[in-house]
Amino acid sequence: MEVKTIDVCCEPVVDVALGEAQAIDLAAAFKVLADPIRLRLLSLIATAGAGEACSCDLVEPLGRSQPTVSHHLSVLTEAGLLTREQRGKWAYFRVVPERLEVLRAALAT
Amino acid sequence: MEVKTIDVCCEPVVDVALGEAQAIDLAAAFKVLADPIRLRLLSLIATAGAGEACSCDLVEPLGRSQPTVSHHLSVLTEAGLLTREQRGKWAYFRVVPERLEVLRAALAT
DNA sequence: GCATCACATCGACACCTGTCGATACTTGCG
DNA sequence: CGCAAGTATCGACAGGTGTCGATGTGATGC
Numbered sequence: 001m002e003v004k005t006i007d008v009c010c011e012p013v014v015d016v017a018l019g020e021a022q023a024i025d026l027a028a029a030f031k032v033l034a035d036p037i038r039l040r041l042l043s044l045i046a047t048a049g050a051g052e053a054c055s056c057d058l059v060e061p062l063g064r065s066q067p068t069v070s071h072h073l074s075v076l077t078e079a080g081l082l083t084r085e086q087r088g089k090w091a092y093f094r095v096v097p098e099r100l101e102v103l104r105a106a107l108a109t
Numbered sequence: 110m111e112v113k114t115i116d117v118c119c120e121p122v123v124d125v126a127l128g129e130a131q132a133i134d135l136a137a138a139f140k141v142l143a144d145p146i147r148l149r150l151l152s153l154i155a156t157a158g159a160g161e162a163c164s165c166d167l168v169e170p171l172g173r174s175q176p177t178v179s180h181h182l183s184v185l186t187e188a189g190l191l192t193r194e195q196r197g198k199w200a201y202f203r204v205v206p207e208r209l210e211v212l213r214a215a216l217a218t
Numbered sequence: 219g220c221a222t223c224a225c226a227t228c229g230a231c232a233c234c235t236g237t238c239g240a241t242a243c244t245t246g247c248g
Numbered sequence: 249c250g251c252a253a254g255t256a257t258c259g260a261c262a263g264g265t266g267t268c269g270a271t272g273t274g275a276t277g278c
Contacts, residue, residue: 018152043127
């Protein structure tokens, strides 16, 4: 997946008729969440001790190869759902709650 | 897309570590939303006059062929996001707010 | 009964995406 | 400097998905 910076408008889907461009952006955002590995990555990082997790601790519990996990972490980061911080040899990731909140708002009824 | 009945558990993604099976179900649910045409269908139906819309009124504004729109309506209906009611020659669709609410809850922070 | 309209299904195609092994790239440490 | 460890990137493959034209299926009305 190639996900650019995603600008999701805040209008709920069920409020005003969605424009074509907004629909494309919003769909791209949901596409990032439409993968079990990425959902589990979000969950693992969010529930980790200090609210952050190292790549090295994420490969094994998911049962996927290191390149695959790295790929999914990139997708989540490029979508703005994660932040990446390099500390020495290790890369630490944190979730960005505001991003989830934006998507959550789009589903408001 | 072939989407069976989707049973999404209500645990927020960021609350407890997501199980493998739950992640698969949740990802399938988000996959349904990860398409611009389907998002616009939801939006069009939700904002329609009586809260419902006929297929005949959905083909033209989306700029896709009738089979394609019919396909997306099937995906949304099978996922439980829409209900379908046949009245005479026409098929009327309504959104199921509870379904959106379930997905919304999964993104809670 | 038959033509017509609304809609669903089928078959086929191009494109995208998740996956992995191999490899390149940094950083830290002797 | 040279080696090792943690990650990212590359290339390639199998499988999934959106799309459409053609066709099938009911229901309506003459």
